[in-house]
Amino acid sequence: VAANWKMNLLRAEASAWCRAVRRELEAVPARSTVLVFPSFPMIPDVAGELRGSVLEVGGQDLHPEDKGAFTGDVSGAQLADAGCAWALCGHSERRHGHGEGDELVGRKIAAAARHGLAPMICIGETRAERHEGATFSVLERQVRSAVSSLGDPEGRRFAFAYEPVWAIGTGETAAPETAQETHGFLRELLGELLGAERAAVLPILYGGSATAENCPSLIAGPDIDGFLVGGASLDPGKFLGIIRGSD
Numbered sequence: 238v239a240a241n242w243k244m245n246l247l248r249a250e251a252s253a254w255c256r257a258v259r260r261e262l263e264a265v266p267a268r269s270t271v272l273v274f275p276s277f278p279m280i281p282d283v284a285g286e287l288r289g290s291v292l293e294v295g296g297q298d299l300h301p302e303d304k305g306a307f308t309g310d311v312s313g314a315q316l317a318d319a320g321c322a323w324a325l326c327g328h329s330e331r332r333h334g335h336g337e338g339d340e341l342v343g344r345k346i347a348a349a350a351r352h353g354l355a356p357m358i359c360i361g362e363t364r365a366e367r368h369e370g371a372t373f374s375v376l377e378r379q380v381r382s383a384v385s386s387l388g389d390p391e392g393r394r395f396a397f398a399y400e401p402v403w404a405i406g407t408g409e410t411a412a413p414e415t416a417q418e419t420h421g422f423l424r425e426l427l428g429e430l431l432g433a434e435r436a437a438v439l440p441i442l443y444g445g446s447a448t449a450e451n452c453p454s455l456i457a458g459p460d461i462d463g464f465l466v467g468g469a470s471l472d473p474g475k476f477l478g479i480i481r482g483s484d
């Protein structure tokens with residue numbers, strides 16, 4: 238279960254969040270792996286607050302190059318140095334808000350790998366693509382491109398997050414049957430690309446207006462392994478509700 242804070246929270250709020258979530262998970266451990274993706278300026282503080290806990294930290298984006306004249310960007314080396322273990326690659330707000338295509342997302346996945354960061358690879362169709370019946374072809378293109386960028390996936394830690402663009406931040410969650418149908422398609426495709434054994438244990442998270450209320454019916458889908466959570470992750474109580482509802 239992963240919290241994507243996007244461009245939210247100030248340092249004091251982030252620190253209070255870390256203390257609350259850490260305290261609760263130390264009192265009552267969760268079965269889920271729990272990740273948090275803070276905005277860049279907060280990463281060192283958050284990593285410090287969470288050191289020695291079960292929570293892992295990731296960057297929301299990274300530049301495909303390792304260093305250089307890229308004003309405003311952050312490298313994989315800098316994320317790793319700041320305490321990250323993960324990097325989001327291809328979030329829809331990067332794909333659609335910043336025009337990032339599969340080729341650039343692939344270079345980011347490769348950059349994450351070079352720096353020992355596990356990529357959380359985000360994929361998803363737009364509303365128009367779903368209406369056109371193009372959902373599976375869009376996802377297949379995104380997945381094939383991402384997997385080819387991973388290099389040798391043997392022994393590598395990574396995960397996919399299926400996030401229908403029309404469900405992100407809209408309050409319009411995918412129906413459990415729709416989400417499971419899509420995750421089932423993804424599991425099969427990943428089986429073809431990575432081998433059935435690896436695909437069976439590869440985490441495929443759902444993202445898109447997940448809440449403590451709707452996550453139990455979504456997690457009941459056999460191919461839904463967890464959640465990438467935006468809005469509801471900002472409140473520690475709501476986020477913990479999703480963790481508990483996923484266990």
Ligand code: PEP
Pocket residue numbers: 241400404405406407408444445446447465466467468469
């Ligand atoms: C996200 O940003 O990855 C996300 C799923 O956002 P929300 O939960 O707000 O829809």
